[in-house]
Structures are given as structure tokens and as C-alpha cells.
Amino acid sequence: MTAGLVAMVSLVAFEYMAVAIAMPVVAGELGGPPLYGLAFSSAMAAGVVGTVLGGRWADVRGPRAPLWAGVAGFAAGLTVAGLAPSMEVLIAGRFL
Numbered sequence: 001m002t003a004g005l006v007a008m009v010s011l012v013a014f015e016y017m018a019v020a021i022a023m024p025v026v027a028g029e030l031g032g033p034p035l036y037g038l039a040f041s042s043a044m045a046a047g048v049v050g051t052v053l054g055g056r057w058a059d060v061r062g063p064r065a066p067l068w069a070g071v072a073g074f075a076a077g078l079t080v081a082g083l084a085p086s087m088e089v090l091i092a093g094r095f096l
Contacts (some may be wrong), residue, residue, distance in 0.1 A: 004067075015078070016043075019094075032087025039087070042095040 019039075027036045050073070054066040073096060081093030 030087040
């Protein structure tokens with residue numbers, strides 16, 4: 001369990017580092033410098049909501065289902081953000 005939790009936290013940390021490095025170029029390409037900060041804050045806000053909901057779900061049903069739902073949501077969000085044609089879609093993917 002500990003190794004799995006460390007792996008998940010490390011995965012999210014690497015994703016944040018990659019986004020921080022690439023975001024200036026991405027925002028310029030997608031024409032969204034005014035939305036630059038929202039791309040970061042939307043992911044953090046979604047993390048807070050996901051932690052609260054996932055924690056409650058794990059308390060009621062056990063950790064397996066919320067963990068896999070979180071991994072699936074994370075992968076879906078990365079896919080949406082990676083294929084985003086506009087800054088608004090990128091922000092939606094980051095929130096997901």
C-alpha cells in the first residue's frame with residue numbers, strides 16, 4: 001500500500017513538473033497567456049475535490065475502486081490536455 005501511494009504521488013509530481021516546464025510554450029501556441037494561471041489552479045482545485053470525494057468513497061467502500069477511478073481520471077485528463085486544440089480545452093483536461 002505504501003509503495004503504491006508513493007508511486008501515485010510521484011506520478012502526479014512528475015506531471016506537475018512537466019507541465020510547469022512546458023506551459024509557457026503551450027500557452028503561447030494555444031493563444032492563452034491570460035488563462036495561464038487557470039491551467040495550474042484548475043488542477044489543484046480538482047485535486048482538493050478529488051481527495052475529499054475519494055477519501056469518503058474509500059472510507060465507505062475500501063481503497064481499490066477510488067484508486068482505480070483516480071488513475072483512470074488522471075489518464076483521461078492527460079489525454080484531453082495533450083490533444084487540446086485550445087486553452088479552454090487544456091484547462092478542462094487539467095481539471096479532469
